[in-house]
Amino acid sequence: MKPLDWNLLRAFHATATLGSLSAAARRLALTQPTLSRQILALEADLDVALFERIGRKLFLTSTGSVLLEHTKLMGEAAEAVSLSAVGDVQALGGRVSISATDTYSAYVLPDILARIRLEAPQLTVMVLASNDLSDLHRREADIAIRHVAPDRDGLLGQRLPDTEAHFYASNEWVRQNGIPADGTALARSGLIGMDDIDQFAAYMSAIGVPMAASDFRLLSNSGIAVWQMVQNGLGIAAMLREVADRTPEVTRLPLDLPPIVVPVWLVTHRGLASSPRIRLVQKILSEELAHTIQPRSSAL
Template identity: 60%
Template sequence: MTALDWNHIRAFHATATTGSLSAAARQLGLTQPTLSRQVAALEATLGVVLFERVGRKLVLSQTGSQMLERVAVMADAVDVMALIASGQVQDISGKVSIAATDTYAAYLLPRIIERITQDAPQITIEVVESNELSNLHRREADIAIRHVAPDRPGLIGQHIRDTEAYFYASDDWLERNAAPARLSDLGNAGLIAFQDTARFAEYLQDIGIPVTPSDFRLVANSAVTVWEMVKRGMGVAPMLREIADITQGVTRLFPEMPPIVVPVWLVTHVQMQSSPRIRFVQDRLAHDLARM
């Protein structure tokens, strides 16, 4: 049996899961040519084609898809080994990475992190701004602030509390436009949309706002960008209450409207619970997020 190089297998797995050579290279800290050579070497060793090019995209071949199922099990086992080793470091110093949505990362986390670093200056905090559900198995983050419960084995979730979101407009916008009297009026009130306009429109329709994706004139893939547009008087958008509360010059619309309930979860991997620095940061996050 031909011995396989784990680096080549890892290159294949990263490329298959990220969908591109460039993204896989960034994930593994390699140059794209190096990663490409490793994937090609694995194909040559096995004598099979693992990827096919469709336009500018890489698509798994049938053999590649079958191999990915097996390699994913190996990758998970290696990840667990790394988690166990990292979790056994009985030292309060070191790096802790926190994944959070862009709004939390920009508006709420800095104040909390400032207090953490004052109390434990030997800890290095890395903030991973992500609107996706960071894969804690892959060590993209040690702790994730999420708005849904953990959905994979090995992850531990702590439900901190439920927060609320409402619709807001700037005081300047309200001076130039008539305040919408009913929730259904928002369809003609310059709503700013998130990038997945079909999903956003569907949600708004469910709560009584008659809009279609083609109705939006301003769209952004970042909630921070949307909020900055609201602050500049460019339109109306929903936002978490605690972020709106610390923003000057914005007004909540429809004071009688039932809140949009948004759960707040802290999630980490079970193997990281033995790490003092992870527990310290997680406890401080839980305490400060619960007080907001």
């Protein structure tokens, strides 16, 4: 087999890492048709398909994933040489996408993004606010903040300190309705539900709040929507402590119920773990999230 052209490998590496021809073309200062021809030429040289083209999106094939593993060291070496020549982490460029729940994206990430912008002003950060798990194998995100452990080969997870959720109501709601005495009273107090409602109702019952799915009168698949309902005095909801701490005019209800323990994971794909920009963003996320969710005194 003839030696592979580094320019073709570089084109593949940039496209696979950034997830689109347009982004890779901007990174390499090429036109998109030129980059596309280089990808096709590499596929022809190797006689394999490296990407699946679904609509306007590109997804790595299994062969493409293997090739990315082999090219990432070359790509990172080239990026490291570039950084060494500049001699300043602030010159670190490119794009990093972070997926997180909508509440984390709205309430917790902004402070962390401020630090990322300060330390690496040339980075572009894309926040994907979704309560569904992003598919890191398909490069839907580079780094995911999740509340479940990674469960697929090729994913790397960093376990952060667990956080907790408690029950909250607006100060005005408490003034009008008082504080429920126990879990049974809480179940009759207008608890706001989250999808999957059957699973949520089962969990509530398990911790001492006897509710069936049919008992909920307000529901949403959006944590932000639920939290806005709470702030508007429409009822009570469970919320992560670090979100509630950033929200004025809400009260944590002093209920004799076990805290809802929520794990926190930072997850990325093994193929991106050695990227300088991924390492920098993950380091900042790790430090800031650990500081944010460190256990605090249980005193109200």
